[in-house]
Amino acid sequence: MSLALDSAAQDLLFREARTANTFTDEPVSEEQVQAIYDLVKFGPTAFNQTPLRIVLVRSAEARERLVAHMAEGNRAKTATAPLVAILAADNEFHEELPTLFPAFPQAKDVFFSERPARENAAGLNAALQAAYFIVGVRAAGLAAGPMTGFDGAAIQKEFLDGDHTPLMVVNIGKPGEDASYPRSPRLSYDEVVTTV
Amino acid sequence: MSLALDSAAQDLLFREARTANTFTDEPVSEEQVQAIYDLVKFGPTAFNQTPLRIVLVRSAEARERLVAHMAEGNRAKTATAPLVAILAADNEFHEELPTLFPAFPQAKDVFFSERPARENAAGLNAALQAAYFIVGVRAAGLAAGPMTGFDGAAIQKEFLDGDHTPLMVVNIGKPGEDASYPRSPRLSYDEVVTTV
Numbered sequence: 092m093s094l095a096l097d098s099a100a101q102d103l104l105f106r107e108a109r110t111a112n113t114f115t116d117e118p119v120s121e122e123q124v125q126a127i128y129d130l131v132k133f134g135p136t137a138f139n140q141t142p143l144r145i146v147l148v149r150s151a152e153a154r155e156r157l158v159a160h161m162a163e164g165n166r167a168k169t170a171t172a173p174l175v176a177i178l179a180a181d182n183e184f185h186e187e188l189p190t191l192f193p194a195f196p197q198a199k200d201v202f203f204s205e206r207p208a209r210e211n212a213a214g215l216n217a218a219l220q221a222a223y224f225i226v227g228v229r230a231a232g233l234a235a236g237p238m239t240g241f242d243g244a245a246i247q248k249e250f251l252d253g254d255h256t257p258l259m260v261v262n263i264g265k266p267g268e269d270a271s272y273p274r275s276p277r278l279s280y281d282e283v284v285t286t287v
Numbered sequence: 288m289s290l291a292l293d294s295a296a297q298d299l300l301f302r303e304a305r306t307a308n309t310f311t312d313e314p315v316s317e318e319q320v321q322a323i324y325d326l327v328k329f330g331p332t333a334f335n336q337t338p339l340r341i342v343l344v345r346s347a348e349a350r351e352r353l354v355a356h357m358a359e360g361n362r363a364k365t366a367t368a369p370l371v372a373i374l375a376a377d378n379e380f381h382e383e384l385p386t387l388f389p390a391f392p393q394a395k396d397v398f399f400s401e402r403p404a405r406e407n408a409a410g411l412n413a414a415l416q417a418a419y420f421i422v423g424v425r426a427a428g429l430a431a432g433p434m435t436g437f438d439g440a441a442i443q444k445e446f447l448d449g450d451h452t453p454l455m456v457v458n459i460g461k462p463g464e465d466a467s468y469p470r471s472p473r474l475s476y477d478e479v480v481t482t483v
Contacts, residue, residue, distance in 0.1 A: 147482040284341045
């Protein structure tokens with residue numbers, strides 16, 4: 092069964108793309124990140140709430156502060172990746188909803204007047220956007236190294252604020268030597284999919 | 288700035304792809320869903336935990352039960368889509384980890400011995416996979432209609448079990464007449480991305 096997506100694109104985004112743990116020195120430019128964002132911003136979210144926010148860690152000083160809050164096993168790669176991005180969920184995304192979802196501007200008050208509802212929605216929808224972002228990094232011909240092993244409270248305090256929850260930190264660049272583990276097995280279709 | 292991904296693929300997956308609210312009668316086959324899964328199963332998750340589980344709602348009886356638990360505004364499209372999938376997070380994914388992540392089989396006990404840690408990880412990583420799945424539906428030349436407006440407790444009780452949390456319900460098929468709202472605006476790069 093063939094997909095509509097061409098085979099080279101399937102390889103680039105999924106089949107041959109791998110999480111990278113080492114990188115070359117080649118920098119990742121602002122223009123590359125902008126091209127990634129301008130593609131993946133179109134990925135769907137509920138009520139077009141698009142709660143993902145991105146902090147690019149470019150200065151040596153900021154990188155050092157971030158590395159200190161990563162789990163030990165993530166420090167070396169976070170220290171050496173050409174670019175590191177903190178992906179966070181904006182729990183106050185509802186302020187933008189009347190602009191972002193003109194089809195139903197009342198959504199802001201009808202569904203998101205309470206903070207817990209916003210946090211739930213922002214967590215799920217920013218995670219969708221984090222996945223679109225990873226796909227976008229690959230679409231740019233780069234490798235992503237997404238990580239969730241870090242001190243979230245410390246990263247929130249140093250790089251974000253009380254309204255923004257860190258979801259993951261992503262190393263970005265061209266893969267270096269021995270960049271990836273051997274491909275791990277995947278569950279079969281029948282282990283994942285049931286039909287009723 | 289051009290991406291490595293070809294322009295037709297960019298359009299298919301992001302730029303021209305739209306959430307569909309109406310569909311043609313053309314069925315979505317088992318083979319199409321298998322092709323989608325066999326592509327997007329390679330999308331990265333933490334420790335390759337791949338906690339997403341999928342329930343395809345194919346029988347008229349099951350469809351009727353599902354529609355009853357959808358928010359009113361989602362019922363007509365859920366009733367008429369060629370295929371409907373319930374996407375859920377498996378909170379007991381850690382049982383498979385020694386197989387799924389042979390590089391560090393101890394992860395099961397070191398990181399996921401407690402249920403709350405598993406629920407957090409499963410929620411985030413299954414959401415990433417839900418986004419890969421939406422991209423995969425589009426890669427198959429189909430439209431997705433992801434929805435989070437439903438009675439989650441009722442869907443969990445009727446279609447899942449206490450270990451599986453529903454994340455979203457996705458309508459799948461070829462877009463029908465007036466399938467989509469006009470494209471809503473997106474936040475600009477500078478509204479989303481900051482650099483430190």
